[in-house]
Amino acid sequence: MSAPLPRPAPFMPPRFNRHGVYAIYRFELARAVRTLIQSLVTPVITTSLYFIVFGSAIGARMQSVGGVPYGAFIVPGLMMLTLFTESIANASFGIFYPKFTGTIFELLSAPISPLETVLGYVGAAATKSVAIGAIILGTSSLFVPIHILHPVAMVALLLLTATAFSLFGFIVGIWAKGWEQIQIIPALIMTPLTFLGGAFYSIDMLPRPWRTLSLFNPVVYLINAFRWSFYGATDVGIGTSIAFTLGFLAACAAAVAWIFRTGYRLKN
Amino acid sequence: MPAAMQPAISIHRLVKRYDTGHVALHGIDLEIRPGEIFALLGPNGAGKSTLINIVCGIVTPTEGRVLAGGRDVVREYRAARALIGLVPQELATDNYESVWATVKFSRGLYGRSPNPRFLESLLDALSLADKRDARIMTLSGGMKRRVMIAKALAHEPQILFLDEPTAGVDVELRRDMWALVRRLRDQGVTIVLTTHYIEEAEQMADRIGVIDRGSLIVVEDKRALIDQLGERQLRLVLRRPLAAIPAGLADLGLQLRDRGDELVFTYDATRTIDVSALLRRLTELSIEISDMQTRQSSLEEIFVKLVGRRS
Numbered sequence: 001m002s003a004p005l006p007r008p009a010p011f012m013p014p015r016f017n018r019h020g021v022y023a024i025y026r027f028e029l030a031r032a033v034r035t036l037i038q039s040l041v042t043p044v045i046t047t048s049l050y051f052i053v054f055g056s057a058i059g060a061r062m063q064s065v066g067g068v069p070y071g072a073f074i075v076p077g078l079m080m081l082t083l084f085t086e087s088i089a090n091a092s093f094g095i096f097y098p099k100f101t102g103t104i105f106e107l108l109s110a111p112i113s114p115l116e117t118v119l120g121y122v123g124a125a126a127t128k129s130v131a132i133g134a135i136i137l138g139t140s141s142l143f144v145p146i147h148i149l150h151p152v153a154m155v156a157l158l159l160l161t162a163t164a165f166s167l168f169g170f171i172v173g174i175w176a177k178g179w180e181q182i183q184i185i186p187a188l189i190m191t192p193l194t195f196l197g198g199a200f201y202s203i204d205m206l207p208r209p210w211r212t213l214s215l216f217n218p219v220v221y222l223i224n225a226f227r228w229s230f231y232g233a234t235d236v237g238i239g240t241s242i243a244f245t246l247g248f249l250a251a252c253a254a255a256v257a258w259i260f261r262t263g264y265r266l267k268n
Numbered sequence: 269m270p271a272a273m274q275p276a277i278s279i280h281r282l283v284k285r286y287d288t289g290h291v292a293l294h295g296i297d298l299e300i301r302p303g304e305i306f307a308l309l310g311p312n313g314a315g316k317s318t319l320i321n322i323v324c325g326i327v328t329p330t331e332g333r334v335l336a337g338g339r340d341v342v343r344e345y346r347a348a349r350a351l352i353g354l355v356p357q358e359l360a361t362d363n364y365e366s367v368w369a370t371v372k373f374s375r376g377l378y379g380r381s382p383n384p385r386f387l388e389s390l391l392d393a394l395s396l397a398d399k400r401d402a403r404i405m406t407l408s409g410g411m412k413r414r415v416m417i418a419k420a421l422a423h424e425p426q427i428l429f430l431d432e433p434t435a436g437v438d439v440e441l442r443r444d445m446w447a448l449v450r451r452l453r454d455q456g457v458t459i460v461l462t463t464h465y466i467e468e469a470e471q472m473a474d475r476i477g478v479i480d481r482g483s484l485i486v487v488e489d490k491r492a493l494i495d496q497l498g499e500r501q502l503r504l505v506l507r508r509p510l511a512a513i514p515a516g517l518a519d520l521g522l523q524l525r526d527r528g529d530e531l532v533f534t535y536d537a538t539r540t541i542d543v544s545a546l547l548r549r550l551t552e553l554s555i556e557i558s559d560m561q562t563r564q565s566s567l568e569e570i571f572v573k574l575v576g577r578r579s
Contacts, residue, residue: 023377
């Protein structure tokens with residue numbers, strides 16, 4: 001230790017810590033880049049499997065749904081399914097990991113606001129899941145012809161859903177006390193809700209009591225709105241669907257605000 | 269108040285009560301002077317880490333106020349935290365990251381624009397330059413600790429908190445750490461460290477605060493603390509044992525030890541003795557001395573005395 005230590009220069013932190021947001025964002029994306037093969041190959045393989053099973057094996061025996069061939073019909077649902085799981089997984093891991101290793105002390109002692117922290121973590125998680133959504137769309141187009149009726153709405157819904165579920169994942173990551181709890185929310189809540197949410201069928205295909213029950217499943221509205229942006233057809237009103245998506249986003253944002261105000265599971 | 273006079277940290281009536289009802293800090297008042305090395309000394313569970321964590325924003329205070337460079341650490345947290353660097357007790361690192369990436373991350377997180385030249389010279393000074401692209405998991409414990417310090421210094425803080433910097437570190441690394449802390453102080457950085465190794469405080473600190481069960485029981489210059497509370501002893505080893513203390517020396521409060529082989533003279537900082545006068549009197553009494561030693565109580569003995577007095 002012979003080289004002289006550099007003398008510290010004082011500075012006044014800016015009102016908005018953009019360097020801090022970028023540092024978190026970059027750090028989180030760097031983790032995805034380190035595991036690039038897993039990040040890219042897994043969704044491609046999964047999507048292909050869905051197409052082989054649902055699209056070819058089962059879809060070949062099915063009529064078109066609302067005028068859309070079955071293979072194409074499942075694309076928006078498949079994208080949504082992945083978007084939910086990837087957003088929750090990425091964001092919950094992102095904030096749980098520093099809690100687990102203890103590096104969270106740095107985040108808590110840095111001159112960075114809750115909003116800036118969330119922008120970094122949720123922004124990175126949403127970026128990753130949108131990228132994976134795009135990969136699935138690309139893979140799907142190899143199997144079935146894809147038309148997007150409302151591309152602007154489609155992109156907007158993709159971003160909105162990715163953000164909402166990344167926020168939700170962030171909450172899960174803060175709430176979780178162990179790795180099991182990180183797994184439990186996607187496995188126990190999201191997968192059933194998505195499968196029963198019309199990812200692979202129109203809820204109109206269900207018998208009456210199940211159809212009515214489905215209307216209480218928020219995922220129905222998200223998938224429905226997204227499928228509308230592709231094919232224009234809807235099971236439930238598009239207005240209701242978009243209102244549901246925004247409502248979910250608002251609820252997650254409120255929960256995150258509460259977490260930072262009270263320091264819930266972050267601070268003593 | 270001119271900037272030079274302003275305390276680096278000032279703590280007013282700080283109380284921390286946990287939800288469990290446990291009171292970790294009972295109304296702490298403390299000022300840290302700019303440019304000093306302050307050691308917070310206390311047994312495990314005394315409240316050292318709680319105090320540091322409140323100043324750094326990791327724990328929320330129940331009552332009281334903390335200012336860093338005159339900025340309230342809660343209300344003006346951006347300005348206050350920008351001044352502070354923290355090296356926590358545990359080695360918490362992102363094992364999969366490279367040294368360079370993690371140091372760069374810390375600088376960005378604290379809101380500073382990139383400055384590769386500064387970070388390079390920092391790694392250089394911490395002997396980490398050749399490890400800049402190594403993953404943290406491949407580094408030794410001592411190097412990881414230096415990475416933690418590099419991260420804490422990456423945003424060029426004026427005040428550095430070191431929580432138990434040498435806990436579980438071997439002797440050589442401990443000496444390195446002490447040297448590093450002194451170099452930092454020479455660069456104008458104020459240093460607050462916690463330790464339960466008294467030797468560490470004794471070696472490095474300018475001032476010492478002793479904390480026990482959530483209260484600061486003494487804050488004093490290190491020298492003054494040792495002088496005021498410590499004892500000095502002059503031990504005279506005699507050539508021929510004495511059966512009793514001669515009458516001519518009775519006024520000095522000497523003790524005869526080791527079967528009359530040793531005369532021990534105990535005094536404190538308030539009482540100075542004239543050693544040559546003492547020796548002259550011994551010579552007059554034909555008492556021959558084969559060896560002599562002086563010693564003063566270490567901070568450790570003082571500490572035990574202080575903490576023991578309270579229980």
